[in-house]
Amino acid sequence: MLFIYIKRIFIGFYSLLKGFKVTFKNLLKKPVTLNYPVVKQPMKERFRGMVDLYPDKCVICYQCIKICPTAALDLGHKTLEDNKTKNITKFTFNAELCCFCGLCDEICPTEAIFLNQMYEVSYFDHKDLIKIDLMSPEKYKNVDGGTS
Numbered sequence: 001m002l003f004i005y006i007k008r009i010f011i012g013f014y015s016l017l018k019g020f021k022v023t024f025k026n027l028l029k030k031p032v033t034l035n036y037p038v039v040k041q042p043m044k045e046r047f048r049g050m051v052d053l054y055p056d057k058c059v060i061c062y063q064c065i066k067i068c069p070t071a072a073l074d075l076g077h078k079t080l081e082d083n084k085t086k087n088i089t090k091f092t093f094n095a096e097l098c099c100f101c102g103l104c105d106e107i108c109p110t111e112a113i114f115l116n117q118m119y120e121v122s123y124f125d126h127k128d129l130i131k132i133d134l135m136s137p138e139k140y141k142n143v144d145g146g147t148s
């Protein structure tokens with residue numbers, strides 16, 4: 001009986017030392033975790049965040065519209081009286097439909113449309129999610145982590 005009691009004390013003490021060994025081994029090491037959300041992980045260059053647009057670069061070729069497998073983009077334009085100049089009347093993005101495949105980004109001949117680095121995306125109102133105005137410079141202003 002006494003032997004079992006001593007054995008249990010020994011095992012408990014041994015487990016404690018084993019635990020402390022791990023603690024002391026990592027005590028002065030650089031943490032592998034981040035103090036999120038105060039510190040945020042920078043995304044890799046190829047990360048696919050929200051669909052974004054440089055309106056000035058768009059040449060209204062509709063290639064992104066045609067290739068989008070989920071019809072998440074909606075583009076409209078009007079031709080001015082000179083029959084040459086085209087102006088965008090609407091360019092919206094439905095984040096609910098998007099599967100973040102990046103095909104719009106790949107096909108765009110002028111690099112006007114791209115997937116940005118945003119990964120904290122939440123909206124209070126559903127309608128804000130399904131019709132994001134890509135022409136607006138403040139399109140992601142109210143989104144968590146939004147920069148524009």
Ligand code: SF4
Pocket residue numbers: 051067068069070071072073097098099100101102103104105
């Ligand atoms: S990332 Fe894919 S699904 Fe989303 S808008 Fe672009 S082409 Fe469409």
Ligand code: SF4
Pocket residue numbers: 057058059060061062063064065075107108109110111112113
């Ligand atoms: S593919 Fe690029 S240039 Fe063509 S309509 Fe889309 S965003 Fe504009």
